[in-house]
Amino acid sequence: MTAQPRQFTVDQQYALGVASRRLAEEFTGVFNTETIERFLHSSYDQFAARATIAQFLPLLAERFARQRLGALARVENKVDDGRPVVLFLCTHNAGRSQMAMGFFRHLTGDRAIAWSGGSEPGREVNPAAVAAMNEVGIDISTEFPKPWTDEVVRAADVVVSMGCGDACPVFPGKRYEEWTLEDPDGRDLAAVRPIRDDIEERVRALLAELEITV
Numbered sequence: 213m214t215a216q217p218r219q220f221t222v223d224q225q226y227a228l229g230v231a232s233r234r235l236a237e238e239f240t241g242v243f244n245t246e247t248i249e250r251f252l253h254s255s256y257d258q259f260a261a262r263a264t265i266a267q268f269l270p271l272l273a274e275r276f277a278r279q280r281l282g283a284l285a286r287v288e289n290k291v292d293d294g295r296p297v298v299l300f301l302c303t304h305n306a307g308r309s310q311m312a313m314g315f316f317r318h319l320t321g322d323r324a325i326a327w328s329g330g331s332e333p334g335r336e337v338n339p340a341a342v343a344a345m346n347e348v349g350i351d352i353s354t355e356f357p358k359p360w361t362d363e364v365v366r367a368a369d370v371v372v373s374m375g376c377g378d379a380c381p382v383f384p385g386k387r388y389e390e391w392t393l394e395d396p397d398g399r400d401l402a403a404v405r406p407i408r409d410d411i412e413e414r415v416r417a418l419l420a421e422l423e424i425t426v
Contacts, residue, residue, distance in 0.1 A: 227270035228252065235274065239281055242290050251284075252277040258359055262335055276358055279327060283367035296422055297325045299368035301376050305330025305357040307338040307396040308374040311408055314345050314352040315415040319426045324419075327368065329360030331379035340401050344408040370418070389418070 220228065235248045256273035285291040298316060300309040309328040316326040334357045342353050360381060365371060370387045373380045375395060382388070391414055396404045419426055 223267070224270055228256070228273070231270055231274035231277075235277060235281065238278070239285070242285050243281060248277070248281065251280050255280065259356075262333070272356055272358075275356075280361055280363055283327075283361075284363040286367040287363055295322075295324050296369045296424065297327065297367055298370045298372065298418070298422075299360070299365060300326065300328040300372045300374065301330065301360060301380055302328075302374040303331050303376050303379075303395075304334035304397065305359075306334040306336065307341045307404075308391075308393050308407070308411065309372075310337050310352050310355050310357075311341050311345055311396075311411050312372065312374070312391075312415055313355070314350045315412050316419070318350045319415065319419060320424055324422070324424050327364055328355075328358075329364065330357055331359075331376045333357035333359050338396055338404075340399060340404045341396050341408070343401050344396075344404045347405075348408070348412075370422070372418070 232245070232249055232252055235252065236245055239248060252273055255276040256269060258276065259269055259272045282291070283297075286297070300312040300316070302309040305328055309330065313326045313328040316324070320326070337352060337355050337357065345352050362381070365381045365386075366383055368386065370389065371380070372389045372391055374391045374393050391411075393410060394407050396407050399407075416426065
């Protein structure tokens with residue numbers, strides 16, 4: 213069966229056009245327009261099937277495409293700023309991996325890069341996880357569940373798995389860590405706090421091993 217062409221509203225077409233131009237400026241001399249639009253549209257497709265508010269789709273697609281293009285640039289040795297990359301993975305990319313990424317970015321600033329993904333991405337970041345992180349001064353409310361892609365995994369120096377099991381991607385020669393953590397899905401704030409604190413300890417230990425100044 214022939215795949216049906218995408219149907220975009222006028223507003224979505226405009227937003228995707230603006231996103232494409234922004235990405236083209238950011239990746240000038242790295243990727244051509246065709247590659248950028250291919251990644252942008254495939255990123256859009258990743259969210260279209262489970263989006264609850266269609267008007268945000270172009271923005272989500274742009275953010276995810278930016279991450280994927282940055283990862284591909286590293287894989288193809290078009291960019292090498294020397295910063296280590298850590299990828300946090302869990303099932304829904306809605307709780308554990310988002311909190312870990314939040315701590316990592318908060319503690320490292322721009323000295324390292326953190327990404328996250330899920331094997332079965334949810335529709336939104338767990339509100340209890342957002343609230344728990346707010347209590348320690350870290351805002352993850354603007355994050356969104358997303359899948360992992362090959363280029364993102366290949367670009368990572370360390371892949372931390374938190375319960376995605378056999379679904380987690382494996383590439384030879386890459387450092388993998390398995391963190392056994394309770395799943396915050398369906399738990400209230402009081403139950404999420406100890407999970408949050410456990411994640412912070414593990415992130416700090418990882419940073420010490422990587423010799424990244426906190």
